[in-house]
Amino acid sequence: MKIQKEIIEFEKGKSFKLFAPSLKNCFFWHYHPEIELVYVEALNGIRHVGKDISGFTDNELLLIGSNVPHLNFDYGIQTECRQLVLQFKENFLQDIILPIPEFENIRLLLERSYLGLSFSGETKKQVVEKLHNIKDKDSFSSLIGLIEILQILAGSKEVKELNNEDTRIKWFLNDKIRMGTIYNYIHENYNRKPNVNEIAMIVSLSTPAFCRYFKKQTNMTFTDFVNNYRINQSKIFLLKNSSVTEVCFQAGFESLSYFNKLFKKHLGETPSEFKKKHLNKIEIN
Template sequence: MKIQKEIIEFEKGKSFKLFSPGFKNCFFWHYHPEIELVYVEAMNGIRHVGKNISGFTDSDLLLIGANVPHLNFDYGIQTECNQLVLQMRENFLQDIILPVPEFENIKNLLERSYLALSFSGETKKIVVEKLQLMKDKNSFESLMGLIEILQILADSTEVKELNKEDTRIKWFLNDKIRMGTIYDYIHENHDKKPNVNEIAEIVSLSTPAFCRYFKKQTNMTFTDFVNNYRINQAKVFLLKDYSVTEVCFQVGFESLSYFNKLFKQHTGETPSEFKKKHFKAIEINGRIGVITRESSCHKEF
């Protein structure tokens, strides 16, 4: 579960690869020198890129720079999840983009991608449609499609930087703690009372040392991280048509008023507002369905 370098193989004569990964039961905390564009579609999920740990609802489109550590985006997702990943060769920026003056905006985009960029709105919609079309095109047409997508991203204002500082792998070289152990502990205990002293002992650190380490790794305290995880789990239960009160206690909160307050702080809307907005017929794999509490979970721990 330590951070791993992913070795990416490309087909001969191709500058990039486009595929749909599926790790599900695997905690894959990794990095690679290739720049990556990721689209993930799920009711609700958690993204961990560099220092940023945040949730998303419905879908997310991310541009992740070279050597930025990140967790696979389907980790912990208990419902249907679809991904589309585009990885560019390590020399893509240097050999294809930099020599062409007309690609100046794309160059700036790719150079800024080390912060991890999340795209939304019409940008996300258009780019995903073009990614889907690329799957059926020949090599040359696909490359032109990629250039077009990068230009759209470069010109977009519907973008958010997930990190505020450089989090490339050099920042993690001295990390000897197994982050997967921490994730697993929180997953198993978030609905109870996760104990910082207990997890510190599990990863062989004193409590003060663990708190310093955890804050450095995530920019969050252990308590804030647990509450963030609980809120994201709460979204899943709300989308399965549990009542707000049921969800509150299901994910480990002891006060309904505190749960409502914290949920709104994290999402900008109350649990009731979130449920009303998102609990509706959704399209999954070309069919219309409603997510209910009887829906099967696709993730096992």
């Protein structure tokens, strides 16, 4: 469960691939030299790209640069989840496109992708439609479609940088601790009282050393991470139509007022507002 290098193979005569992976309960904390565009649809999920750990609701479109560690986006999702992943070689545009002035915006986009880029709004809608369109096309038409997608992303203002520093693999290579062990511990204990001393002992660190390590890896304290995970889980419960009070205690919070306050701080709306906003537009399976 240590960080893994994914070996990506391309069909002969192709410099990119578009596919629909499904890993679900597999914890795949990995990196690869190839640049990746991911679209995922789910009621709720976790995105962990570089140091950024946050949740998404409904769907997410991300561009992840070369050698940036990330977790598979269907990890831990118990409801229906669909993904489209487009991977292309780090340098496949270098000789043909990058020297051409008209593709300057695409060059800048790819250079910036090491931060992890999340796209929203009309940009996301257009790109997803094009991803579906190029799925069954011949190689050349798909390549033209990919360039069009990159041009849309390059010109978009509907983008958020997930990291504010370089988190490529060179930064993570000295990590000997298994992040998967920490994720599993929190997942199994978030609705009780996760104990920092206990998890520190599990991964063979003193508590102060674990706290330093965890803050360095995630830019969060252990307590903040647990609360973030609880908020993410509470969104799942709310989307299953549980009451706010039920969700509060299901997610491990002991105070309804604190749960409401923290939820609003994270999402900008109360649990009731979130539930009303999202429950009407999804179909629970």
